[in-house]
Amino acid sequence: MAESAETAGTAPLWAVVLLPVVLTVVALAAAGFDAVLSAGAEHGRGAGRGARTLRAAVAPVREGIALLARQRRRTTADDAALGRIGIALVPLAAVLAAAVVPWGFRAVTDPVVGIVWFNAMEALAWAAVWLAGWGPNSVLSLIGGYRFLAQGLAYELPHMFALTTAALGAGSLRVGEVVRAQQGMWFVVWMPAAFAVYLLSACAMAFWGPFGHPLGRDVAGGVVAEYSGVDRLLLLGGRWLLLVATAAFSVPLFLGGGHGPLLPAWAWTVLKTAGVLALLIVGRRLVPTLRMERYMEFAWLVLVPLTLLQALVVAVVVLNR
Amino acid sequence: MPDVAVFWALGALAVVSGVMVFRFDSMARATYALLLSLLCVGGLVIVLGLDYLGVVVVLMMTIEMAIMAVFMVMYMMNPAGLMPMSMLHNKKGAAVLCTLVFLLLAAGIVLAPWPKRSGRPADDPTKALGTALMGPHILTMMTLGFALFATIVATVVLATRRGRYDRFGDDLRARTADDPVRGGVGR
Amino acid sequence: MDVKGAARRVLAGSPPVLLVTLPGATAERLAVEAGLRERGWPLAESPAAAAALVVAGEPSGPHVEWLGTLWSGMPRPKAYVTVAGAAESGRALDAVPRLLIAEPLGAGPQPGPPHGVVSPPEDHEVPESHGGHADHGGHHGGLVAGLPMAERADDRDGLRLDQLHLSLGPALPDWPTGLIVDVVMQGDVIQQAEVRPVPGGPPAQGSFWNEPWQRAARGEPVTRGAAERRRCAAHLDSVGRFLAVAGWSGPAARARRLRDAVLGGAGREELVGEVRPLVRQVDGSRTLRRLTTGIGPLPAARAKSVGVTGPALVADGDAHARVCVWLKEIERSLSGLEDARALAVDAENTENTKNTESTVGPRGRCDGLLSPSRALLDALPGLLRGAEFACARLIVASVDPDLDELQGAGHG
Numbered sequence: 001m002a003e004s005a006e007t008a009g010t011a012p013l014w015a016v017v018l019l020p021v022v023l024t025v026v027a028l029a030a031a032g033f034d035a036v037l038s039a040g041a042e043h044g045r046g047a048g049r050g051a052r053t054l055r056a057a058v059a060p061v062r063e064g065i066a067l068l069a070r071q072r073r074r075t076t077a078d079d080a081a082l083g084r085i086g087i088a089l090v091p092l093a094a095v096l097a098a099a100v101v102p103w104g105f106r107a108v109t110d111p112v113v114g115i116v117w118f119n120a121m122e123a124l125a126w127a128a129v130w131l132a133g134w135g136p137n138s139v140l141s142l143i144g145g146y147r148f149l150a151q152g153l154a155y156e157l158p159h160m161f162a163l164t165t166a167a168l169g170a171g172s173l174r175v176g177e178v179v180r181a182q183q184g185m186w187f188v189v190w191m192p193a194a195f196a197v198y199l200l201s202a203c204a205m206a207f208w209g210p211f212g213h214p215l216g217r218d219v220a221g222g223v224v225a226e227y228s229g230v231d232r233l234l235l236l237g238g239r240w241l242l243l244v245a246t247a248a249f250s251v252p253l254f255l256g257g258g259h260g261p262l263l264p265a266w267a268w269t270v271l272k273t274a275g276v277l278a279l280l281i282v283g284r285r286l287v288p289t290l291r292m293e294r295y296m297e298f299a300w301l302v303l304v305p306l307t308l309l310q311a312l313v314v315a316v317v318v319l320n321r
Numbered sequence: 322m323p324d325v326a327v328f329w330a331l332g333a334l335a336v337v338s339g340v341m342v343f344r345f346d347s348m349a350r351a352t353y354a355l356l357l358s359l360l361c362v363g364g365l366v367i368v369l370g371l372d373y374l375g376v377v378v379v380l381m382m383t384i385e386m387a388i389m390a391v392f393m394v395m396y397m398m399n400p401a402g403l404m405p406m407s408m409l410h411n412k413k414g415a416a417v418l419c420t421l422v423f424l425l426l427a428a429g430i431v432l433a434p435w436p437k438r439s440g441r442p443a444d445d446p447t448k449a450l451g452t453a454l455m456g457p458h459i460l461t462m463m464t465l466g467f468a469l470f471a472t473i474v475a476t477v478v479l480a481t482r483r484g485r486y487d488r489f490g491d492d493l494r495a496r497t498a499d500d501p502v503r504g505g506v507g508r
Numbered sequence: 509m510d511v512k513g514a515a516r517r518v519l520a521g522s523p524p525v526l527l528v529t530l531p532g533a534t535a536e537r538l539a540v541e542a543g544l545r546e547r548g549w550p551l552a553e554s555p556a557a558a559a560a561l562v563v564a565g566e567p568s569g570p571h572v573e574w575l576g577t578l579w580s581g582m583p584r585p586k587a588y589v590t591v592a593g594a595a596e597s598g599r600a601l602d603a604v605p606r607l608l609i610a611e612p613l614g615a616g617p618q619p620g621p622p623h624g625v626v627s628p629p630e631d632h633e634v635p636e637s638h639g640g641h642a643d644h645g646g647h648h649g650g651l652v653a654g655l656p657m658a659e660r661a662d663d664r665d666g667l668r669l670d671q672l673h674l675s676l677g678p679a680l681p682d683w684p685t686g687l688i689v690d691v692v693m694q695g696d697v698i699q700q701a702e703v704r705p706v707p708g709g710p711p712a713q714g715s716f717w718n719e720p721w722q723r724a725a726r727g728e729p730v731t732r733g734a735a736e737r738r739r740c741a742a743h744l745d746s747v748g749r750f751l752a753v754a755g756w757s758g759p760a761a762r763a764r765r766l767r768d769a770v771l772g773g774a775g776r777e778e779l780v781g782e783v784r785p786l787v788r789q790v791d792g793s794r795t796l797r798r799l800t801t802g803i804g805p806l807p808a809a810r811a812k813s814v815g816v817t818g819p820a821l822v823a824d825g826d827a828h829a830r831v832c833v834w835l836k837e838i839e840r841s842l843s844g845l846e847d848a849r850a851l852a853v854d855a856e857n858t859e860n861t862k863n864t865e866s867t868v869g870p871r872g873r874c875d876g877l878l879s880p881s882r883a884l885l886d887a888l889p890g891l892l893r894g895a896e897f898a899c900a901r902l903i904v905a906s907v908d909p910d911l912d913e914l915q916g917a918g919h920g
Contacts, residue, residue, distance in 0.1 A: 037758075038757065038758070038761070039548070041757070041758040041759075041761045041762055042545055042761040042762075042765065043545070043765070044762070044765055044782065052548065055548055056548070059522070059548075062518050062521065062522060063522075063550075065514075065515050065518045065519075066515060066518045066519035066521075066522070066523075066559075068511075068512075068515045069512060069515035069516040069518070069519045069585065070519070070559070070583045070584070070585070071583035071584045072583070073556050073581075073583045079347065079349065079350070082349055082350060082353065085353075111372060112372050112373070112445065112447055113372045113373045113376050113447060116373060116376045116377060116380065117376050119380055120376050120377075120379040120380035120383070123379075123380050123383045123384050124383055126383055126384055126387040127353065127356065127383055127386065127387050130387055130390065130391075131349070131353065134349050139672065139674060139693075140554075143696050143897055146391065146695075146696070147898075149387055149388060149391060152384070152387070153388075156384065173373070173447065210755075212755065213755065213898070216755055216898070217553055217681055217682060217752055217753065217755060217757075218681075218682075218753045218755070218897075218898055218901040218902075219897065219898075219901075220553045220554040220680055220681055221553040221554050221556075221557060224556075224557075225553065225554040225556060225557075226554070226556050227556055228556045228557065228583040229583060232556070232557070285758045286795075287756070287793070287795045287796075288751065288754040288755050288756035288793070288795060288796050288799060289754060289755025289756070290795075290799065291799060291898050291899075293502050293503075293504070293505075293896065293898075294503070294504065294505030294798060294799055295505055296504070296505070297504030297505045297506045298505045298506055301506050302506065395669065395695075482665065482666055501664055501665075501894065502896065503801075503802045505798055505799070
């Protein structure tokens with residue numbers, strides 16, 4: 001990125017190192033919460049609930065460490081190089097996308113075209129997931145890889161319109177400006193449709209939850225079916241990082257960023273991000289995995305017109321301001 | 322100074338990965354070498370100070386290449402990248418043509434009388450681009466937009482074997498479409 | 509500090525388990541699943557994800573081969589245990605952490621599992637998530653890296669595209685025990701499908717889920733309540749499998765937990781309080797309906813013509829309809845749990861319609877010459893043709909044939 005003209009909204013250099021760490025910590029917390037809810041469904045209201053909850057809360061950490069003990073794995077006639085590039089791209093894309101998310105009012109970088117940057121980094125996941133699915137030369141993982149491309153075609157357009165709507169409301173593609181424009185009223189108040197669509201696409205681009213079909217159980221894990229050890233850790237961990245990054249980005253876009261009473265700005269960002277993540281993690285349990293041959297029609301016939309209408313409303317308001 | 326170094330590094334990488342497109346014997350590798358080349362070009366545009374265009378190149382090319390890989394694999398009969406294949410056809414003709422085009426373009430760069438810079442670049446090139454596209458060039462953009470859209474529609478119409486009469490019956494009265502794969506809205 | 513060793517101890521603390529069920533080992537599978545839940549160990553989806561291969565049942569000749577392929581696909585460290593009887597499951601699972609820690613570090617010759625399992629170079633049974641092994645099975649011209657190239661054929665849109673011969677099962681996650689479906693695929697659309705049981709044949713003792721009816725047919729005293737209990741558990745098992753395939757893990761886990769509670773003899777009141785909300789949630793989910801209507805339609809007329817008798821016939825419709833019938837029967841069975849009347853299976857008088865109520869097992873009539881799952885298997889290829897991979901998985905799960913029955917009916 002070219003250096004932005006004003007650096008007021010930019011964090012010091014050490015934030016570059018801190019960012020992946022913070023992302024990982026938040027991702028572990030979110031995954032832990034998810035595991036606790038899953039354990040609840042698994043065991044019901046039986047005895048020993050407290051101990052199980054505690055055990056589930058640290059399960060993601062344990063699983064991550066356990067993967068380090070395992071061999072990496074190759075398959076016959078695979079393209080290991082491409083597969084590993086794909087795998088590495090997932091966490092990389094997450095960190096690069098998160099670089100423009102302001103924590104409080106300061107982001108690691110606040111480029112003029114921050115919103116487009118975020119969108120471009122998240123689009124790297126298209127390449128990443130397909131490559132990771134292609135690499136092992138296995139049917140089930142390739143089916144998983146193709147599923148994500150279909151998913152991308154379904155979610156990307158409504159997603160772009162949702163992003164555009166927020167930028168339109170602020171009159172800028174700079175994330176800092178978008179936050180500043182929400183000083184009085186959060187965008188979610190007058191852009192509810194765009195916010196809802198954004199939440200859907202946040203799950204979709206992290207291929208997680210209801211949009212986890214590329215890694216579906218019906219294809220034995222799909223993209224991740226043939227990976228073990230570090231490869232598996234990077235892919236599954238990168239998925240959580242992506243989810244955290246996309247959930248966190250909804251805060252400056254629609255939820256007023258660091259704006260809020262009493263608490264400092266960074267605390268508001270963390271609180272709101274946690275809220276969005278909790279909403280996604282709880283909400284995911286309400287629906288089965290969405291198959292794209294069904295969701296595609298919904299996305300194009302319902303969500304695209306909906307987001308276009310939302311953008312029209314915002315445009316009219318902005319013009320009359 | 323670092324800008325210049327980055328420029329040359331990206332430029333070199335773009336050319337090298339562009340060459341690799343023709344050296345790789347796997348469809349997937351060739352496609353993604355092309356993507357790498359295009360990403361470098363996007364980076365070059367950013368280094369030149371046109372942030373918006375650069376990032377949009379990265380965004381669009383990633384999505385396009387990801388989709389293109391599917392079609393390449395589908396039509397080029399290279400299942401799971403197993404069969405090594407050459408990306409080169411008509412080697413001699415292509416080589417001659419490429420050399421000629423390269424020489425022509427290079428000659429153009431060297432020989433063209435480049436104008437001196439008049440005025441100074443806009444503070445916000447993104448805004449300048451937007452006002453230019455939506456202002457004096459709006460007619461071009463609209464024409465382009467409609468032409469592209471018409472092309473897409475025409476291509477789909479030509480490609481599909483099934484029209485609405487196949488889907489909804491001869492009198493178009495059927496409540497749900499007769500498709501091999503059912504959609505999710507429940508029409 | 510020994511980082512690798514510490515990580516390995518963490519792995520041994522909750523190893524992901526690839527649970528493979530052999531024909532006739534339903535009781536063992538249930539015991540292992542309950543044991544895994546108790547320990548909080550995850551179920552692995554593929555060999556690559558698994559640290560332990562747990563086989564429910566006693567592997568014999570024909571199974572050793574495909575189990576060996578699974579085993580060789582697992583990354584180290586890994587452990588292998590078999591569970592020959594339901595009562596043994598706890599001891600077998602307890603052995604897993606020990607085996608994982610004990611396995612020597614570092615590379616070396618790939619140790620086969622105990623029982624001398626070897627990994628065959630060519631194998632047609634276990635394509636499941638097995639890298640290169642996945643895309644072969646036909647006999648074509650070219651070989652690349654020892655694997656045959658795909659052939660071409662016309663697809664449903666009139667394009668000439670690659671055709672892939674593939675066998676699904678028997679170790680896919682949430683897949684009916686002992687089922688193999690040989691498919692010809694283009695993209696992920698199934699062009700042709702053929703169904704066969706895993707080599708080695710069905711178990712002599714018949715199906716676990718039909719046990720009350722079989723015992724009644726042999727003249728042993730069985731209450732209707734006991735039969736309803738088994739039916740309820742069988743359907744909860746099927747619903748759990750279907751929901752897992754549909755990617756709805758929460759309700760799937762609840763269905764399986766309730767299945768075990770039902771089999772464990774929990775009281776009616778206690779069960780109703782938990783089963784009803786589950787049934788409401790699944791039955792009332794508009795998303796699930798949107799996602800599964802129109803998949804694998806099996807009209808009653810067609811079902812009857814291939815001899816289907818159970819819920820699949822009652823459903824008279826698609827995958828979603830079949831699941832709804834299961835849910836209805838689950839609720840109905842619950843109300844009959846305390847029925848102490850004797851289950852009367854009149855094997856002589858199969859045409860007696862008054863008796864059908866009590867002779868219909870979880871998957872259909874247990875008194876006919878054709879076992880209910882045989883009919884379901886006969887109906888399956890027709891349902892799978894033209895379906896996409898994800899839909900095919902849902903279709904199989906919504907029919908959920910029990911291959912252990914194939915033997916049972918003849919002996920009934």
